[in-house]
Amino acid sequence: MGVPPEMSVYFQGVDDAAAALPALQHDERPGIVLVGDVDTMCRLVSHANGSIKTVNVGGVHHSPGRTPRLRYVFLTPAEEEGLRQIAKLGAEVTAQDVPGTKPVPLEELLHSTLDH
Numbered sequence: 001m002g003v004p005p006e007m008s009v010y011f012q013g014v015d016d017a018a019a020a021l022p023a024l025q026h027d028e029r030p031g032i033v034l035v036g037d038v039d040t041m042c043r044l045v046s047h048a049n050g051s052i053k054t055v056n057v058g059g060v061h062h063s064p065g066r067t068p069r070l071r072y073v074f075l076t077p078a079e080e081e082g083l084r085q086i087a088k089l090g091a092e093v094t095a096q097d098v099p100g101t102k103p104v105p106l107e108e109l110l111h112s113t114l115d116h
Helices: 015-023 038-045 077-088 106-111
Strands: 054-058 067-072 073-075 092-095
Touching: 015 038, 038 054, 038 067, 038 077, 067 106, 073 077, 077 092, 077 106, 092 106
Parallel strands: 054 092
Antiparallel strands: 067 073
8 A cells, every 4th residue: 555556566485586586686677675584684695696786784673682783773693693694695784774874884783882
């Protein structure tokens, strides 16, 4: 209901999304792939065989066990390791809450702390 009529939305599992990426990457229209958590993104990058070049981390909200890294990113140790694994798979990992702000590189993100 909240999607404009000129925009397409697809809901897919990791395997189907990875298989669809080559066609989507050749589509002239701009697009974005959203996932619900770091583990899913790590699995998608792994299944995509190098076709995912960049990963943006944003909107990972506070919950028990997460450390505040930026005002919009809170991570568990497992999520931090997942982001490192994504980078090892060849994707550039950054954090950026809105398009107009400067992307924060992974190592800077992982060493950031917020005072609460």
